Amino acid sequence: MSKLLLTVNDTPYDLDVPESRTLAQVLRYDLGLTGTKIGCEEAECGACTVLVDGTPVDSCLYPAFKAQGARITTIEGLARNGELHPLQKAFIEHGAVQCGFCTPGLIMTAKALLDRNPNPTEHDIKVALKDTLCRCTGYVSVIRAIQSAARELRGEEPLPWPGVPTVPPLKAVGRPVPPQEVVDKVTGRAKFADDYAFPGMLIGRTLRAAYPHARIKRIDTSKARALPGVCAVLTHQDVPGQNRHGLIYADWPVLCDDKVRYMGDAVAIVAAEDADIAARALELIEVDYEPLPVVTDPEYAHSPDAPLVHEEWETGNLLKHIKVRHGDVEQGFAESDVIIEREYRTPTVEHAFMEPECSIAVPAGYDDEHPKLTIYVGSQIPYEDRRQTAAALGVPEDQIRVRGTLIGGGFGGKEDIAGQIHAAMLAQATGRPVKILYTRQESLLFHPKRHATIIRIKTGAKRDGTLMAVQATLYGDAGAYASLSDKVMTRATTHATGPYVVPHAKIDCYAMYTNNPPSGAFRGFGVTQSAFAVEQNMDLVAEALGMDPVEFRRKNAQRVGATTATGQLLRESVGLLETIDRVERDMRGSDPTFRWGWREGTKAYGWGVACAYKNTGLGGGAPDRATAEVEVFPNSTAEVRISSADMGQGLSVVLAQVTAEELGLPVERVHVLLSDTDLTPDGGPTTASRQTFMSGNAARHAAITMRQALAAAAAERLGVSPEVIRFEDGRLHHNGSAVEIGEVVTWMHEQGQEAKVRYVYDAPKTQPLGTGGDMHFAFSYATQAALVEVDLETGAVKVLKIIAANDVGRAINPRMLEGQVEGGIVMAMGNCLTEEYIVENGVPWSVLFSRYKIPSIKHTPEVVSHFVEEQVSSGPFGAKGVGEITSINTMPAIANAIYHATGVRVYRVPVDQDALLRALKAGATEVHTTWHDVK
């Protein structure tokens, strides 16, 4: 311990701390200034940016004693006397805040820029924020927010949010209402799991496998247990209940017993007084392994001589064979004039949510606030966490409380169990609170990713452009455990015809166990992969037919009255044609000189188009339910309670808006409480683009029922008929007079009635795949056009512009929706151009953030967004899914654009400039390799 003098946000501190501290650790853990976030500890992501004597630095890798005597400014120091800084206001106004985890870093980096340069250009902003990453927004809104704040700081009018045209808004629905948490997120007050601390809290760590596939012969924890400061060391023998968890199949060991099946497998867990002791304890655990042959290729996994990942699984490494059969493909191809057959490959992709996983468990009875075993976690499915933890602990579910914290991005990557069960076991074993925070590197190693796929697809069409048949074989790398592979690969399969009318289809998909990291849910849920293949084949067929690619799509587009390849009759809300029209109008307008591709000097330019559709909700016959509670209080405010996750997409504000609309309350008087299994009913998983629809419907119907109860109570008291009562502006209006909604609540209380309603919403029934009928209750549709520039000297690809039109039924909150669109596009650009999670014979290479590049602000293209609002009658105010549709067709649109620019088609992503250039030089027209193959 040594003296450290710092002035932080104008407050002098005289600290006595270990010299081994980083500046971020001192700020967060010694001073409790948790607004500064730790995202990678590699100086890659910028979430930890603070100002040291006015200069932005990455505090995660900055020795605290390097700052001896310095003046530090953190996000907490920006607002003065309760007045938000112009940057903070502008980030709210422009929708530049989603999950909020990167927000402090973005704002502090922007502050340093504006301190130096009061009038930055877009280029200046991109230079300044190049290494401050955001996974949610796509940066479009961030750039605008900084420009707006710069204006205000110069004494000019800040820029208003430009808006996107929508159908006329209602009182609350359809308006760009800011989310309730947004002020906390821009001021650093927002609390994510690692921002919580409890007295006596221990640090938990996990020992991971030493091999991708090995039998465990012996585990000896005695030396680790003997280390002073170690409070518990647990192995599979200490799992009190069922030592297998999983969202669909319970195949994933809580702690490995017989075997390890991938490098992220957990073998032992430790709780210790501090992180250093916990890390040393892990090194002292002895594990004897018998290494086994590994299987890493999903096609090889299917062969009879492949080693088995799960010996007990009846179909060997085949987790699931998924089939779509529709019409007679032989006949379809026989009637086709053009047939195109190609193979496409997509890689394993990492979510790279900015907040690494963190769970804290507090043992039952630890203090007054924790009568039950309580788990604090930023989870997409709190009730599933509770169910799986209870099963592992061998206790009834109601003995566990899961309290959802804010979530620093999820995108599907926070659906599976991470440290929840381990933290609970260690808390029970030690009788003290235990925090398990994954480092970025552990997060990269451990959690399920987007499935790598191999897709062979054959598309046939008649000379007039009528699609006749699609036949496809897909291999999906499920990795070591099932996670959601069954469902993800089902979606890849059922969407493999694209959003088109295809009379004959035969699609087979094999989800295969391997010794790679598990694959699971990731925004797009399998459809991202199949769309890459489908939409490139569409362009190839159009070219072979001599047809315009837009016209070809339009001719075959799904519309009301069409039947999907799974036998579903589309009765309403099919906005695909409208999305095609809007995008085409923007792309080529009435320009007679429009060209798909052209060259200027050493650059080639090309446009590419792709369409997509994506189901809303679980579908496939799975019961889909969300339960919401609405309570109104005597002070004329209301609360909506539901366990559904807001990971930045804006669910809380959507729920507030639909509730406010139905209760006639100003939206700011509706508070939303999410994800507390003791206080909020189950909204179901936040997956499958289902929450606006499902939780939105649950909240809406709860609010309607509440309104009816209020009307009944008021009618009785006032002696009027309930029908004459109108709810508006927080009042019940009747015959020219009005009463506050809170007063009616008081009347209900006086009658011994609660002003509280719980509503169980069940989605329209769906049918399992293969049985025909409605597999899903709604689909969202989209078209995108991409404009790319290819440097013919280097092969480098740059996306200049994306035009996107998304049919989402109803834009409940246009500002949050715009953020979903922009963020989805830029995330998909990463999939197409920068990202691949590389595994070498079962051993992940991409275990550092510096080896896994997600798009930075410099990649941000111009984005033009259109909302198409083909309402679905069962949706809340007509809304359907939003979260995934925005990111599905970007990848094939870019690939098609690269083809138009260069004449070279890319069959693999991420696009490799090295291979693309070599193809250009060789006069080749196809690229089948990626940078992964550069060895």
Add this chain to the structure above:
Amino acid sequence: MSLWNHYYTPATVEEALALLRTYQGRARVIAGGTDLLLDIKQGHLPRPDALVDITRIPGMGDLRQEDDTVYLGAGVTHAQIVDSPVLAARATCLVESCGVVGGPQVRNVGTIGGNVAHALPAGDGTTSLIALDATADVVLNGVRQWLPLSELFVGPGESRLDQTRDLLIGFRFRLCGSHEGSAFKRIMRPQGVALPILGCAIWVRLDESGQRYEDARICIGPVAKVPARAEAVEQALRGQAVDAEAVELAVSVARQTLHPRTSKYRATAEYRQEMIEVLLRRVLPLATQRARTGEAIPEGVGME
């Protein structure tokens, strides 16, 4: 786990050397730490017991012009270099190379000394310092001396300086005078580790008329295992008329004499060979134009 236990900020070179001696190999020199701490974190280097931060030693942060030369303390940050008007005008390649390292947060902390000490075959700042023919002020084996920068490197990531014993104090090089100019560009890929596929720094001197190359220094990396000059290309340029043919001559000599290798997840040898040519065609005319006009505005700072 903590990456180090003790942290020292000595006020003199002697004090720093004494600390290193005391720890007998268990202490390492740190400047910005942006490379060092990552290397320790990744296990490329053993965890040191102590870090000796040299950035508070007077002179380490100095960037000063001394007549026609410039002195850079080893603790000068990339940001200081990028912000220096004299370097922008008269050591343009250095500004261009330091301007593409990391993002602003890293450039604000990472130092030119650290870039050199890291000894990568294509360290951006190092590439330009080699083209500028810099010499380094070092304490090597207890002896303070000036060495040509190029003599510091032994292999990829390996320098003659032992960072548990020796110190890098600063650099000196001649600024561009009349008829002299320099430029730097690099080729990156958007995937994987942010190391250049290829970087190229060129310094040229033209004759009085501005029509002929009198001299050239070219550093292209990674080609060899250490940062190295493309001497055959330099030789070919000397005496050549300044025209498109000279560029093509440079390209053809480079094609014959420079043989880059394939490196895993970065680039194929074929691609690198192409990029050598692309970079020569981009950088040589730019450096030449700066030498002719005497005007230089750094390009690509912050974005490449």
